[in-house]
Amino acid sequence: MESIHQNTDAPASATFLNLPEEKQQRVYQAALDEFSAHGFGSASSNRIARALGIAKGSLFQYFGNKERLFHYVFDRVAGQFAEPLRSVRDATRDEPLGQRIREALLTVSAFLEAHPEVYRLYTRMLFQESFPLRETLLSRVRSLSTKYWRSLVEDAKARGELRPDVDMEAAVFFLDALMDRFFQARTLPYMDTGFGLHDDARLDACIDALVSCIERGLIAPC
């Protein structure tokens, strides 16, 4: 039920929500670009307005202040993350763990390529000491990913694919860590340690090698 009173938690004002969808989209994109390029503290409302060709004051009419504008952008970003994860999970429900990981990597890779600023904003925020609502916003995104890997691991366990002595929480952490870094390496060349992930031609081979490490580890069985 919609309340008559303004929801003060809602980052965007009614004024903004009444704008034509297309203008909302432009504002969102300009703000996302700015925040993903400069972080929260160094982002400039002035620059955003200039890039949009609108008056400074309008931005503040839409969002009240920089913090709420950021909040709005981050909310939409978090929403965009959820989509591809959900779809790939459902689409691969009946496949073995290794294959599910493979497909997740490919799906999310494609998403990141299409929305590089989205991922840049996320990683940036991860290590930005202080920005508004840090805890709330980050744990929301983190839990998306954690839940995803946990569901995969549990499915695998239920099907008896897992080594019986494997610690479930360790496995979730292990997958989350590898995937996170996989995406970082796809986005930032120097995170790639010479592996070659950023080279699209080698992507499949890299994924195979990595999944092999995940599946069977590094050490020779005696």
Added chain:
Amino acid sequence: MESIHQNTDAPASATFLNLPEEKQQRVYQAALDEFSAHGFGSASSNRIARALGIAKGSLFQYFGNKERLFHYVFDRVAGQFAEPLRSVRDATRDEPLGQRIREALLTVSAFLEAHPEVYRLYTRMLFQESFPLRETLLSRVRSLSTKYWRSLVEDAKARGELRPDVDMEAAVFFLDALMDRFFQARTLPYMDTGFGLHDDARLDACIDALVSCIERGLIAPC
């Protein structure tokens, strides 16, 4: 011979280098604190000078500008990272891979606990889009870590510990990714997916579980 032109490669001026070691150290620490707390763009030279109780002008006499001050700080930080890695590598030369990983995790954990700002600065910079000399500075640090894991993997391979079909570069990437995230989880609670790494009491158990994943992977051998 001193050139009339500022040597852009040397962040610190002769003036600064002639200062008593102890004052250099204080300046370094104050700047590190500021940069690690606020990043590059939002760090304030004013605040650094105020914290040190010296004139703002002095900072600029020492380093010319904020960028070179940052450069100087990051250089020293990178140096500090190298130390514990080198020492733990040498100290564990003859042990099996799993054990070497275990000890690396413990050693670096201890280092991070002692120098939280050092690690904070590093992670911050990792994802800060634009700061001076980004490429140069980051690849220097990254390669420290990469080299470390590569040497471990190569030693293990030479000793026949590794699964014979394992891709060496994949293994390096794999270890680098896990370790990086391990340290992040130790520092930032919400990076720890529920695994429990930030809880000192469970640290040993967690490390064992994680190393087990690294050694033998997730999938049951048929």
Added chain:
Amino acid sequence: MESIHQNTDAPASATFLNLPEEKQQRVYQAALDEFSAHGFGSASSNRIARALGIAKGSLFQYFGNKERLFHYVFDRVAGQFAEPLRSVRDATRDEPLGQRIREALLTVSAFLEAHPEVYRLYTRMLFQESFPLRETLLSRVRSLSTKYWRSLVEDAKARGELRPDVDMEAAVFFLDALMDRFFQARTLPYMDTGFGLHDDARLDACIDALVSCIERGLIAPC
């Protein structure tokens, strides 16, 4: 006949005057609250509109600009002042001067208590250097009070109550000054010099003591 040019003498537009009485009253009250709380310069049309839940544009349609809105409010305020003064003057017509003063103090005290923003707006404007129509508006209010005391003094003179050598204008000034301060002290605690006027329990005693000073002065007759 409506002129094309805005009639600068009439603060409120026909549009406003055609509004239901009750809405006019709400607008007046909201504007009075804002002006009495923030003065003219720092009052915010935005805030008034927000408090009323009407569009900012409407306020400007009603009054053209902030200045005329203020003018309108002050006009009504001045009108409200006149009422209690008139009624207490008429009601005490036949009593001696001291008693008339006593009753005036009580009547106006009651009025101020009921309409604190009215008095706050007045005192505020008294010393606000620059606001539109300052001279016009203030002299209108001032003359209300002056006329009131003059009529009291003249009545007393006609009845032979006054010291024969008393300067009439001095007496008017004298009473106006005391009364003004009396009301200030009732409203603002630190205007009360320790006398105790803001303490309702002591009000009667204070008034008696003060009226005694007014009637017979401070100095012992020789």
Added chain:
Amino acid sequence: MESIHQNTDAPASATFLNLPEEKQQRVYQAALDEFSAHGFGSASSNRIARALGIAKGSLFQYFGNKERLFHYVFDRVAGQFAEPLRSVRDATRDEPLGQRIREALLTVSAFLEAHPEVYRLYTRMLFQESFPLRETLLSRVRSLSTKYWRSLVEDAKARGELRPDVDMEAAVFFLDALMDRFFQARTLPYMDTGFGLHDDARLDACIDALVSCIERGLIAPC
């Protein structure tokens, strides 16, 4: 004992205090002019800087923020008030009450004529609802005046000049009220009810008439 640490209560920074006395004076005067003309909220730091022909930033280097600049100005103003009151009290110690009042009025009149902005600032602040440190600052000034009149009244009582039944606190309030309004009328024409106080030629006559009201009251002795 002077502390090494900056007294954070001190409105002016060391930077400002190190300025040549003459420049400090110019800054003080410009700020006083601005605050007395516009009050606290509507005063503009920009305007002050422009009037001084200095950079905006300098003002903030001197005082940190607008509030502390205001505080500084008000402090100096309060100090200036104290001076003439003290000197006239001491100079008239042995004279009868009426004469002491007469001389106080003349002395303070002269002071106000020389420093109109000082008095304007004071009256402005009296009725300005909200400005920083309102309570502290105003009660400091108020008590100057209250103390002055109380000492006069007590001296008169001790010498047997007073009507024996006069309430001491009422007398203090009575004098404070009359004097305050006297000065207002000297400064703001429309506070002068037609008495003529703003006309320098009539000043002496007005004072005599007013002091006569104070001494013997309005009512004929029976």
Added chain:
DNA sequence: TATGAATGAGCCTTCATTCAT
């Protein structure tokens, strides 16, 4: 007629940097 999006001037404040002393 009421609306409310748009505007740009102006506000307070912080900053990196310069330079005379």
Added chain:
DNA sequence: CATGAATGAAGGCTCATTCAT
């Protein structure tokens, strides 16, 4: 060489006012 006063650009934000719908 250290100092710290001076600077002006830029930042976030609020405001009165306009005008198309």
